[in-house]
Amino acid sequence: MSDQTLSRSYYDEFSENYERHRHEGYHTLIDDLEVDLARRYCHGRILEAGCGSGLILRRLAVGAKQAVGLDLSSGMLRWAARRGLSVAQGSVDALPFPDEHFDGVVSFKVLAHVPPIERALAELARVTRPGGHLVLEFYNRHSLRTAIKRLKAPTSIGSTYTDDDVFTRYDALDDVKRYLPPSVEFVAVHGVRVFTPVASIHKVPVLRDMFAAAERIARDAPLLRQYGGFMVVVARKRH
Numbered sequence: 001m002s003d004q005t006l007s008r009s010y011y012d013e014f015s016e017n018y019e020r021h022r023h024e025g026y027h028t029l030i031d032d033l034e035v036d037l038a039r040r041y042c043h044g045r046i047l048e049a050g051c052g053s054g055l056i057l058r059r060l061a062v063g064a065k066q067a068v069g070l071d072l073s074s075g076m077l078r079w080a081a082r083r084g085l086s087v088a089q090g091s092v093d094a095l096p097f098p099d100e101h102f103d104g105v106v107s108f109k110v111l112a113h114v115p116p117i118e119r120a121l122a123e124l125a126r127v128t129r130p131g132g133h134l135v136l137e138f139y140n141r142h143s144l145r146t147a148i149k150r151l152k153a154p155t156s157i158g159s160t161y162t163d164d165d166v167f168t169r170y171d172a173l174d175d176v177k178r179y180l181p182p183s184v185e186f187v188a189v190h191g192v193r194v195f196t197p198v199a200s201i202h203k204v205p206v207l208r209d210m211f212a213a214a215e216r217i218a219r220d221a222p223l224l225r226q227y228g229g230f231m232v233v234v235a236r237k238r239h
């Protein structure tokens with residue numbers, strides 16, 4: 001099975017359960033931190049590459065001139081379409097959109113699972129207009145999340161697969177800067193999930209509020225923001 005066929009089948013299965021815990025403390029916090037970054041940098045016509053079931057896209061669509069989602073998995077896209085979102089099926093490394101069509105492009109929890117990463121970033125840059133921003137999330141090699149993940153047993157995502165079955169890459173900031181095509185310049189890095197050791201800590205009263213407050217500060221704080229388990233790299237398309 002090719003990487004892409006396996007990914008599609010993995011995410012089709014994942015789509016059945018994807019939202020089961022998404023409306024609880026930890027996941028809500030991560031989504032809030034990411035949506036807030038997307039809104040800070042992206043306005044007008046927005047693409048979410050790897051939109052999944054549309055939980056983030058539906059929030060970005062509010063007030064946007066246009067909000068479009070793209071995803072590999074028809075299972076995920078069914079949920080997004082049910083939400084009335086404008087979506088297309090395809091892969092981030094071969095986007096079905098014209099050059100310079102979007103003012104902003106975002107991608108959360110997707111690029112770490114894409115083997116041809118340089119081709120994908122070149123495509124995301126191609127569809128961004130000059131001066132527009134790209135908000136791109138990677139899994140950070142230098143983070144508490146990654147250290148703990150390496151010690152954990154694989155997590156089941158349905159009846160067939162565990163999270164070990166999908167290609168996953170852990171990068172450092174310098175790796176990501178190297179992947180960026182010459183048509184974009186690096187702007188900033190933000191760190192989502194700097195301190196949280198395990199998601200379940202956000203179920204514990206008092207601790208939950210302390211960690212949420214700390215994560216909100218760490219995301220943008222100099223010295224801390226490069227250690228987020230989810231490393232959000234912001235780049236701008238050159239004129």
Ligand SMILES: C[S@@+](CC[C@H](N)C(=O)[O-])C[C@H]1O[C@@H](n2cnc3c(N)ncnc32)[C@H](O)[C@@H]1O
Pocket residue numbers: 007011049050051052053054055056070071072073076090091092093107108109110113114
């Ligand atoms: C963990 S989900 C994240 C969904 C959404 N961004 C969010 O934060 O809720 C990862 C998504 O990336 C999609 N994906 C994985 N590889 C892809 C590729 N090469 N092209 C497009 N989508 C892809 C999967 O189908 C899945 O819906």
